[in-house]
Amino acid sequence: MSVSIRSIEDHKSGSFSVSVNMSGLWRKFESMMDAQKWLRLMRSGTDEQFYIDLREVVIMPRKELVYESSYVM
Numbered sequence: 001m002s003v004s005i006r007s008i009e010d011h012k013s014g015s016f017s018v019s020v021n022m023s024g025l026w027r028k029f030e031s032m033m034d035a036q037k038w039l040r041l042m043r044s045g046t047d048e049q050f051y052i053d054l055r056e057v058v059i060m061p062r063k064e065l066v067y068e069s070s071y072v073m
Contacts, residue, residue, distance in 0.1 A: 003039065003052045003073075007032060010059040022050075043073065 004021040018029040022042065029035040043050055050073040058065040 001048050001050050003050050005035060005052060005054045007054070007056045008059070009057070012059055012061060039073065049073070 001023055003023075006019045006021075007017075008019075009016050016030070018032055018035045020027045020029065020035050020038070022039075027035075027038060029038065039050065039052075052071050052073055054067075054069045054071070056067040058067075
Protein backbone atom coordinates (compact mmCIF):
# COMPACT_ATOMS: atom_id res chain seq x y z
CA MET A 1 0.00 0.00 0.00
CA SER A 2 1.27 3.45 -0.87
CA VAL A 3 1.51 6.05 1.90
CA SER A 4 2.53 9.67 1.48
CA ILE A 5 3.63 11.68 4.53
CA ARG A 6 4.22 15.42 4.40
CA SER A 7 5.72 17.17 7.40
CA ILE A 8 5.80 20.98 7.48
CA GLU A 9 7.86 22.82 10.10
CA ASP A 10 7.33 26.58 9.75
CA HIS A 11 9.83 28.64 11.74
CA LYS A 12 8.19 31.89 10.60
CA SER A 13 4.84 31.16 12.24
CA GLY A 14 6.05 28.58 14.77
CA SER A 15 3.75 25.85 13.48
CA PHE A 16 4.26 22.15 12.78
CA SER A 17 1.93 19.69 11.07
CA VAL A 18 2.02 16.22 9.56
CA SER A 19 -0.37 15.12 6.81
CA VAL A 20 -0.73 11.45 5.90
CA ASN A 21 -2.37 10.19 2.70
CA MET A 22 -2.94 6.44 2.69
CA SER A 23 -4.64 5.43 -0.57
CA GLY A 24 -7.01 8.39 -0.49
CA LEU A 25 -7.56 8.39 3.29
CA TRP A 26 -6.26 11.73 4.63
CA ARG A 27 -5.33 12.34 8.27
CA LYS A 28 -3.62 15.33 9.89
CA PHE A 29 -1.46 15.04 13.02
CA GLU A 30 0.35 17.41 15.35
CA SER A 31 3.51 15.29 15.55
CA MET A 32 5.39 12.65 13.58
CA MET A 33 5.11 10.27 16.54
CA ASP A 34 1.30 10.42 16.38
CA ALA A 35 1.39 9.75 12.64
CA GLN A 36 3.70 6.75 13.11
CA LYS A 37 1.49 5.33 15.88
CA TRP A 38 -1.54 5.62 13.59
CA LEU A 39 0.32 3.92 10.72
CA ARG A 40 1.38 1.06 13.00
CA LEU A 41 -2.22 0.68 14.14
CA MET A 42 -3.48 0.62 10.53
CA ARG A 43 -0.82 -1.92 9.60
CA SER A 44 -1.48 -4.21 12.58
CA GLY A 45 -4.55 -5.76 10.95
CA THR A 46 -2.79 -6.79 7.74
CA ASP A 47 0.39 -8.42 6.42
CA GLU A 48 0.57 -5.89 3.60
CA GLN A 49 3.73 -3.78 3.29
CA PHE A 50 3.46 0.01 3.35
CA TYR A 51 5.58 1.87 0.80
CA ILE A 52 6.15 5.26 2.40
CA ASP A 53 7.21 8.47 0.67
CA LEU A 54 8.25 11.05 3.24
CA ARG A 55 8.60 14.73 2.40
CA GLU A 56 9.82 17.07 5.11
CA VAL A 57 9.58 20.82 4.50
CA VAL A 58 11.37 23.27 6.81
CA ILE A 59 10.46 26.92 6.25
CA MET A 60 13.10 29.30 7.56
CA PRO A 61 12.91 33.11 7.56
CA ARG A 62 15.08 33.33 4.42
CA LYS A 63 14.86 29.93 2.75
CA GLU A 64 12.92 26.69 2.46
CA LEU A 65 14.53 23.25 2.88
CA VAL A 66 12.94 20.10 1.46
CA TYR A 67 14.01 16.57 2.35
CA GLU A 68 12.56 13.53 0.57
CA SER A 69 12.99 9.85 1.38
CA SER A 70 11.25 6.53 0.77
CA TYR A 71 11.13 3.37 2.85
CA VAL A 72 9.09 0.23 3.45
CA MET A 73 7.29 -0.43 6.71
